[in-house]
Amino acid sequence: MAVRWRLDVRRRRTALGYATAVLGTGAAAAVLLLFRGRVDQVIVVLAFLMVVVTAAATGGFAPGLLATVLGFLAFDVLFIPPYRTLRVAERDAYVSLAAYLLVTIVVSTLVVAREQRRREAERREQQARTLYALSQSLVAPTRLDAALAGVARTVRELFHLAGCGIVLAEPPGPMRLAASDGTLSAEAFRLAEAVIAGSAGRPPQSPPGGPAPGRPLALPMQAAGLTAGALVILAGDAAPAPIGEAERRVLVTFANQAAVVVLQARQEQERARTEALEATDRLRTALLNSVSHELRTPIAAIKASAASLHDQEISWDDAQRQEFLDTIDQEADRLAHLVANLLDMSRIEAGAVSPQLVEAWLLEAAGRAVRRVWGGVEHRIDVDVPEALPPVLADPVRLDQVLTNLLDNARRYGGDGPVRLVGRTVDGMVELRVIDHGPGIPAAEQDRVFEQFYRVHRPGQRVEGTGLGLSICRGLIEAMHGKLWAETAPGGGAAFVVRLPRADGPA
């Protein structure tokens, strides 16, 4: 807005300068005529000089020159005898005329030069202010497209345009209209694409001149030798004048500033992507390390035991031989268990678990799991499950696997106290809590225990198991449209909560 206003003012001021030259000279002549013969010629010269200075200061050099010429004619014809003719009677009058011309030209030149400097400074300040307004629209929003939309809007408003758009080159992808404001023609896009294609790798070029109203203009957005895209504008039919060189300079500067922002945003995106990849990579490496550690350990024990039995140099006693054989047997079991778990895990991760959902009773399944976990060993289990607990929709085999795992954890880590089973219905789901009286799981780790190979480390306690159990349990329960999470029980122990959909409830 400000730039357009500035240009209008300049045009208006030129007109005003001419008016001053004509009317000022006329008025001065009219007034001076009243006192002709009674005023000194110096006063007359000074009066016309004042008109010249005013016209030059208002409208620039041309109005100043016009005032000079008009003043000269008026002076000569009206105030130097003989009157009403250019002819001059006295020789002194030549000197007066020459002095008048010299003084007016020198003064008006000085005035014009000063005025131009002042306007230049004003224009620079105005440009700086414009750029500042534009860069504010760039800096404020954090997301690139929002920033560019702000740019398009600001540019359109500042220059009274019909439309403004920003087309980004995103190799290897196609060019993309990242932001637009107002209306843009198909021709405008073609021009933008041509500018991007044409200016790739070349320094910014700025041929003078601007588009006619209704015609698009595209400027390359360049930074660091790269063309980020193009700023395309469509001058409005209603605009009072075409885009001039000053506006064009502002636009070029701004297009290049926008390019810097685009390139920075891209670098930022690239960095974020690299970071995400690195994080994934670290996770994968950690997982792979865990798997390889878990697989190698039992193999190492089996191999070491077998090699010991093989050793001809040593004659082992029967007890020792038996121990090696037991180790091989147990570690092979452990390996088999681990492999089964890994297979389960990869099935869950691949979404290849297809549970056979039928009516199942949580309490019944829990009873089977208790017998499996504790075998013949006496252990107190407190059951707090209503008789009428409705059945759930679950795969009985997978449900048994999950409950066995949860109860086995309660046996291992749950201390010597009784294990409590609490059942209830909630929100159309049936819930079973497995609560132990052990040290519990710190709140910060309650979700992490479901991560693969994550283990709660307790001082002085050996870590057992594969580190996959809970992760598999959650995967299986989720495959059965249920939920599994950990809490801290009121007494401080760990509570694992299983929720499954009711078999009789709404699907």
Next chain:
Amino acid sequence: MTSRVLVVDDEPAIVRTVAANLRARGYEVVTAMTGEAALAAAELHQLDCVVLDLGLPGMHGLEVLRRLRTWTPVPVVILTAVDGERDKLAAFDLGTDDYVTKPFGMAELLARIRVAVRHGEQAKAGTRPHVVEAGQVRIDLDTGEVTREGRLVRLTPTEHRLLEVLAANAGRLCTHRLLLERVWGPGYGDESQYLRVYVANLRKKLDDPDAPKLLLTEPGMGYRLVTSETA
């Protein structure tokens, strides 16, 4: 004299089996299942060697090694399922004597423990070997004389110093960092291109540069001088 070995692993099966094999060969065995227990055992017993797992619950094996090294030069053989280059390098930089990856050959582990125990004894008695023999090469660590097939080999001072460090650690992996700091001094720990040049020179003078048999490269880790007794 009976050698005493501390076996540290959180896997009971591994501890049992390694301990049984060591006892059957006349070693006295102490065991520990955690890093803390290992450090306590190392203070309590006069040890000749420590077999140390890295993936211990609680204190990590590398931390155990670091703490051990603050007060004892007892030989350490790392026995671990972790075979990442970084852990291996870290263990050698922290001053382990050897590194065996699970699953392992029992015979190999026992041989490495034997070498480590011997090194420890020599170091303790201050009786490091006077002469190291590697193939046709004979290195007299006292006189500094190096011969190949009986003929004197002329070495530059730097080559000589490098060979000396390798020979003093004969059979063991010497990491780039260890060699650089011993030969060139602290602050040169990352200049492994120096090493490549001097190792190449040593190979030209002492070994077959195309198929080294004495001065082996452990890719990404360091070099090892294979002597007649450690081969």
